[in-house]
Amino acid sequence: MKRYEQERNFLKSNFFEFKRLKTDKMKGIPKPPIVKKYDPLSTIIDLPKVNGDVVKKQNIYECIKERRSTRFYSDEFISLEELSYLLWATQGISCTNKAGLTLRTVPCSGATHSFETYLFITRVEGIQAGIYRYLPVEHQILFMFELDEIDQKIDAITLEQPFVPNFVKKAAVVFAWSTTPYRSEWKYDISAHKKILIDIGHVCQNLYLASESIGAGTCAIGIYDQKLIDEILRLDGDEEFILYLGAVGKKKK
Numbered sequence: 001m002k003r004y005e006q007e008r009n010f011l012k013s014n015f016f017e018f019k020r021l022k023t024d025k026m027k028g029i030p031k032p033p034i035v036k037k038y039d040p041l042s043t044i045i046d047l048p049k050v051n052g053d054v055v056k057k058q059n060i061y062e063c064i065k066e067r068r069s070t071r072f073y074s075d076e077f078i079s080l081e082e083l084s085y086l087l088w089a090t091q092g093i094s095c096t097n098k099a100g101l102t103l104r105t106v107p108c109s110g111a112t113h114s115f116e117t118y119l120f121i122t123r124v125e126g127i128q129a130g131i132y133r134y135l136p137v138e139h140q141i142l143f144m145f146e147l148d149e150i151d152q153k154i155d156a157i158t159l160e161q162p163f164v165p166n167f168v169k170k171a172a173v174v175f176a177w178s179t180t181p182y183r184s185e186w187k188y189d190i191s192a193h194k195k196i197l198i199d200i201g202h203v204c205q206n207l208y209l210a211s212e213s214i215g216a217g218t219c220a221i222g223i224y225d226q227k228l229i230d231e232i233l234r235l236d237g238d239e240e241f242i243l244y245l246g247a248v249g250k251k252k253k
C-alpha cells in the first residue's frame with residue numbers, strides 16, 4: 001500500500017544498499033564511547049552483586065508460560081537486590097570482547113548496545129524516590145534528581161493508556177530506555193535504525209521474564225509523550241532520546 005510505503009520499507013533489510021556505503025567505522029572515525037559519560041562526583045549507589053538469590057521461580061518454562069503484561073501492582077516495595085537483578089537482566093555486562101565491546105545479558109546487533117537505562121523510582125527499599133541512571137560497567141545507579149509529583153509526571157508522560165488508564169504511575173519503578181543511535185550508526189550507517197528497534201525488544205523481554213521470576217510484573221509502554229520525557233530526562237532528543245518504557249511492580253496477591 002502506497003500510504004505506508006516508507007514505514008514498510010523501514011522494516012525491510014537494506015543490506016545491499018548498506019554494502020555499497022562507507023561507514024564511519026570504515027572511514028577510520030573513532031568509535032563513539034560505549035556508554036554515556038557521567039560526573040564521578042555525582043551521588044552513586046552500589047548495587048548488590050547479582051547471584052540469583054532473589055529468584056523465586058527458577059523454572060524458565062514457567063516464567064515464559066506465566067508471563068503477562070501486568071498493569072495492576074501491589075503497594076509492596078521492590079528490594080534493592082531485586083532492582084539490581086532486573087538491571088543486570090536487562091543491560092548487565094557479562095564480559096568485554098577483544099574489540100572492547102561489552103557482551104551483555106541481552107543480544108545486540110554487533111554488540112553496539114546503544115541504550116542507556118533511566119529509572120523513575122517510587123518504591124524501591126532504601127532508595128529515595130527520583131530519577132536515576134544505570135551505570136552498567138560499574139553496576140551502580142547514579143542519582144540524577146528528585147522529581148516533584150513524580151507520579152503525576154509519569155502519568156503525563158504515558159498519555160492516555162488504552163487498557164488500564166493511569167496505571168503506570170502506580171508502578172514501583174519505571175524503566176525508560178534511551179538510544180544513542182550513533183553507537184550503531186558508526187558501524188551500520190543506514191542499517192542501524194531497524195537493528196536498534198529489534199535490539200530493544202530483547203531488553204524488554206528480559207525485563208518481563210526477570211520480573212516474572214521474582215513475583216513482579218512488567219508492562220511494556222510504547223504510548224508516551226516523546227518531547228515531555230526527553231525534556232524531563234534532559235536528553236537532547238536527537239543524539240539521545242527515549243525509545244521504550246517498561247513499568248514494574250510487585251503483583252497483587
Ligand SMILES: Cc1cc2nc3c(=O)[nH]c(=O)nc-3n(C[C@H](O)[C@H](O)[C@H](O)COP(=O)(O)O)c2cc1C
Binds near residue numbers: 069161223
Ligand atoms: C512494543 C509494545 C508496546 C506496548 N505498549 C503498551 C502501552 O503503551 N500500554 C499498555 O498498556 N500495554 C502496552 N503493551 C503491552 C501489550 O498491550 C501486550 O503485550 C499485549 O496486549 C499482549 O498481552 P501480553 O503481554 O499479556 O501477552 C505494549 C507491548 C509492546 C510489545
